[in-house]
Each structure stands twice: as structure tokens, then as C-alpha cells.
Amino acid sequence: MxxxxxxxxxxxxxxxxxxxxxxxxxxxxxxxxxxxxxxxxxxxxxxxxxxxxxxxxxxxxxxxxxxxxxxxxxxxxxxxxFPVIRHRVECFIMASLCCELVNLWTKENDTQEEIFKLLQWYLKSLNDGLHPRKTTLFFKTLLLAMAGYGPDFDQCLLCKRPPMSDHVIFKIHAGGFICSECWNSVDRTHKISLGTLKSLRHIQNGSVDNFHRLTMTDSVFEEAWSLMKGLHCHHLERVPSSYEAFNGLKLEIRK
Ligand SMILES: [Zn+2]
Incomplete structure (x- = not known):
């Protein structure tokens, strides 16, 4: 046997x-x-x-x-x-993305019960009708940290101080940001607002219990979404195929 x-x-x-x-x-x-x-x-x-x-x-x-x-x-x-997820295209694509990310980030027989619990919270929340993109952003931020690649949202990469102005330059490759006092000499792509930085820090340092307490404006949300996508793709050295489905979804909505 x-x-x-x-x-x-x-x-x-x-x-x-x-x-x-x-x-x-x-x-x-x-x-x-x-x-x-x-x-x-x-x-x-x-x-x-x-x-x-x-x-x-x-x-x-x-x-x-x-x-x-x-x-x-x-x-x-x-x-x-999770029947509700299967009947809503947007939720289905989001859930597929998160499962693909877990598959890409994890190794066989490497127990991480916190990842199991995160997936359980995520699918249940999505199925219960919680905001799909916000739950997915929480999932992606916490998964990245559990995989050991959570960026430093607390202090500037150069002067090691907390940010003093409304914006910072995020350095995806270095896993951190450069504050306005230090950014004179650096390439300014990936400029993000302090609100985005604080929201992501709040998610990463907290837990899913913070979900209802965190409110984000649309622009903060969009910045955080695109930064998280950039971080996952950079560290995984590929674009997860489920992101293609997002492009299709956007086209469908536009029609
Ligand atoms: Zn600085």
C-alpha cells in the first residue's frame, strides 16, 4: 500500500x-x-x-x-x-492571476502556511463580493513580502530618512525609493505619490485585517497596482500570462 x-x-x-x-x-x-x-x-x-x-x-x-x-x-x-468567482469574468481573471503567482513564487514541498491562509482569505473575500481589485492588491503585496521580496517603504535608499515631500521616485530594481531631497541625480521614471507609498506600507506591515480600514483614491490605487505588477514581474523575471487576460478584459469593457 x-x-x-x-x-x-x-x-x-x-x-x-x-x-x-x-x-x-x-x-x-x-x-x-x-x-x-x-x-x-x-x-x-x-x-x-x-x-x-x-x-x-x-x-x-x-x-x-x-x-x-x-x-x-x-x-x-x-x-x-467559490461559485461567485466563476460567474464573474473579472473575479475569475483576478483569481487566476493570484493562483499563477503562488505557483510561480513557491517551490515544491516548501511549507508556508501563511501563503495557504492568504489564498484562503483572498478567494473567500472575492467570492463574498469584496472589491476585486483591492483584494487582489492586498494579496499581491502580502505575497511578495511572504516570498521575501517586500520592498522598503520606510526610508530613502540614499539618505535613509523617511520621505519629506509629496512624491518619491520608486526604484523597482533596488526594492525601495529615493526621496525628493536626493532625486536630483536619478532617472525620474516611476514617480509615485506619498499616498501610494503609505498605502502599500500599511498593507505590507499589517495584515488582511486592515482591509476595511484602508481607503485609497483611484489615482493612488492605479499607482499602487502598477508598482506591484512591476515588482512581481521584475523579481519573477517574466510577465505572468494572466496579465494578458487583463488586457483583453479592458478592451471588452471599452467596447
Ligand atoms: Zn533621500
Whole structure:
């Protein structure tokens, strides 16, 4: 008998494997990211009835190989399939982006229960109808910090003092900002407002409990959104493919 591993888990992604199987990527509470083969899932959808759709929360059982090889999915029980997210295009794209980011940022069998909890808070909030872009901004800011790449929002990279004026220059490559006293000699792309800096600091230093307390103007929100996208893409050295779907979404809205 193979060893059975059981854990609550989220489905991050899936891909076809050979003629009849699918290879599913999960984020589990007990062991972080894990893969499992869904035997026969491509040929018959009945066996796993919707359990392997992206961002479904499962009670997962994996049969672990005795020596080498892949885990096999032994059983799945749906704990939550977040139906509202699936019926709203914007929420679906946001949730897909966040699952893709978790997949890109994490390594196999590297347990980070805080990432599991963040994903759980995020999908539940999205499903409960909380502002999709704001919840996604919280998610992306906190995930970046959990991955160990949270920028320094507190002090200027050069003079090490807190910002004194309304704007700063953000240096994505250096993971911090340059204040107006020091910015004479630097390239001024990525100028952001103090409000944006403070909002991101508030999110990063706090927790999801700060969600309702933080209010942001549209311009602060847009700046924070684009800065977070820039930081994730820079550190991951790629543009996550879900961002393409955002471009499609914007076009659709414009029509
Ligand atoms: Zn300075």
C-alpha cells in the first residue's frame, strides 16, 4: 500500500498528461506546493466532478510513490468551489492571476502556511463580493513580502530618512525609493505619490485585517497596482500570462 498524504489544498493549475491523465498542481496547507496525477481525468470527467477546476478548495488525498515518480490523486472532496468567482469574468481573471503567482513564487514541498491562509482569505473575500481589485492588491503585496521580496517603504535608499515631500521616485530594481531631497541625480521614471507609498506600507506591515480600514483614491490605487505588477514581474523575471487576460478584459469593457 502506498503512503497516503491528506491535507486541505487549493487547485492552482492543471495540464494534460498523455492520452488520458491530467497533472494537477496544488497548494496544500501541510506541505506547500505539490503535484498529483489525476488518472483517467481527461477521458472521464465523472471521476473528479469539477474538483480539479482552478482555485477549488479540497480535502485532498494523495498516494505518494514508494520510491520515485509522481504522486497520484487518491481522492478529492470539495470544501468550497467559490461559485461567485466563476460567474464573474473579472473575479475569475483576478483569481487566476493570484493562483499563477503562488505557483510561480513557491517551490515544491516548501511549507508556508501563511501563503495557504492568504489564498484562503483572498478567494473567500472575492467570492463574498469584496472589491476585486483591492483584494487582489492586498494579496499581491502580502505575497511578495511572504516570498521575501517586500520592498522598503520606510526610508530613502540614499539618505535613509523617511520621505519629506509629496512624491518619491520608486526604484523597482533596488526594492525601495529615493526621496525628493536626493532625486536630483536619478532617472525620474516611476514617480509615485506619498499616498501610494503609505498605502502599500500599511498593507505590507499589517495584515488582511486592515482591509476595511484602508481607503485609497483611484489615482493612488492605479499607482499602487502598477508598482506591484512591476515588482512581481521584475523579481519573477517574466510577465505572468494572466496579465494578458487583463488586457483583453479592458478592451471588452471599452467596447
Ligand atoms: Zn533621500
Amino acid at each position: 502506498p503512503a497516503i498524504f491528506k491535507s486541505p489544498a487549493f487547485v492552482l493549475s492543471g495540464q494534460d498528461l498523455g492520452e488520458s491523465d491530467r497533472l494537477i498542481t496544488f497548494y496544500t496547507m501541510l506541505r506547500g506546493k505539490m503535484h498529483g496525477i489525476a488518472k483517467g481525468a481527461k477521458r472521464s470527467r465523472r471521476r473528479f466532478v469539477n474538483a480539479l477546476e482552478p482555485f477549488t478548495m479540497l480535502d485532498l488525498s494523495l498516494a505518494l510513490p514508494r520510491t520515485t515518480g509522481l504522486n497520484r490523486i487518491d481522492s478529492t472532496e470539495i470544501m468550497d468551489n
